[in-house]
Amino acid sequence: MLEHAPYRRYAGKAEIEKAINSLKGLIEGIAIDRLINAHELQFLHMWLDEHRRYSSKHPFNELFPVVESAITDGVLTNEEQADILWLCDQLLSERYFDSVTTDMQRLHAMIAGIASDGQISVEELRGLSKWLQKHEHLRRCWPYDEIDTLITSVLADKLIDPEEHALLMQFFGEFIAILDNRTVTMPPVAEGSTLTGLCAVCPDISFQGSVFCLTGASHRYSRKQLYSLIQELGGKTANGVSKKVQYLIVGAEGNPCWAFACYGRKVEQAVKLRKEGHTILIVHENDLHDAIADL
Structure with missing residues (x-):
């Protein structure tokens, strides 16, 4: 195995692409007749076993929970198939590879660091804005566009008023979870030119017939x-x-x-x-x- 180590480092991206494409092919192949049996699901278990040594590394650390959750009950529904294929397509996209992933993780941690003391200054926003300008390859990757929209809006008058500071902390504060090894579960998104929370705030939920x-x-x-x-x-x-x-x-x-x-x-x-x-x-x-x- 040691003699293959240099080649593995050289062909890392190719191996990742092959692994993800093989998963896509397995999903599409076993579902092509719209009937999936236990024997066919075993091939997905084999795919997991084959790549388990990489399960803690990107992008397998994103794929494994989704695939394992989908097949744990011995059934692979149409929605579960679609979820796996969607994630595969996202991970095969060039914007999810190499420097993009690293820079996105840095951006998440930067946002958390700025908010960690509970105060966000104009200087911090300007510094973050300069960083975003140097990393425009992240554009269209959440939360780059949302942060860019928010900073542009707040800095329009070169001041941060109390209402704007509260909005910034609401957004940036979500990412402090990253420092605690937790996941952002209520991310804001941009809708048109408006920044809004992904999840409704204090929603009115009616169960009957909904x-x-x-x-x-x-x-x-x-x-x-x-x-x-x-x-x-x-x-x-x-x-x-x-x-x-x-x-x-x-x-x-x-x-x-x-x-x-x-x-x-x-x-x-x-x-x-x-x-x-x-x-x-x-x-x-x-x-x-x-x-x-x-x-």
Whole structure:
């Protein structure tokens, strides 16, 4: 094995691409007849075993939790297939490779560092703005555009008023979790020219007749348990996001290994629908628990 080490370092990116493409091929192959059996799922277990030695390294640290969660019950649903394929496509994109991943992790930590003392100054924002200008290859990777939008807005009058400081701390404060090895689970996003929280603030949740969908993992329940609880309260559940869904629940159990895949395919779909004018609330799991406790 030692004689292959130099080649492995040389062909690292090629090996990663091959591993991800092989996973995509397995998913597409075993699902091509729309029927998936236990023998076919075993091939996904074999893929996990083959790459397990890399499971703590990017991008396998993002793939492993998704694949393992999908097949743990011995069933691979259409939504689970789509989630895996979506993540594979994101990780194969050039913007997820090499320096981009490193720079994005640096950006997350920089934001946390700026907010760590509870005070954000004009000088800090100017310094961060200069850094963003030197790293424009991160544009369109969350949260580059959101931060750029916020800084431009706040620095327009060269002052930070109390309301702007509160908004900055609300945004930047989310990233302090990175320093504690936790995952950002309530990230803000830009909608048009407006910066808004991904998850609704103090949402009004009505269960009777409403359709709920869950993305991510819950820190209290399995997905089956959570869906059963919603149904007992008169709600309906869906495996995928569509115009029929009123609430997308974002699970609170984040993955601290993620570089910047803070949210996935379902949230991406919900944000798109929301921008198109469809009424769909993205709700943090903790708010769902609060709504249930208030009944």
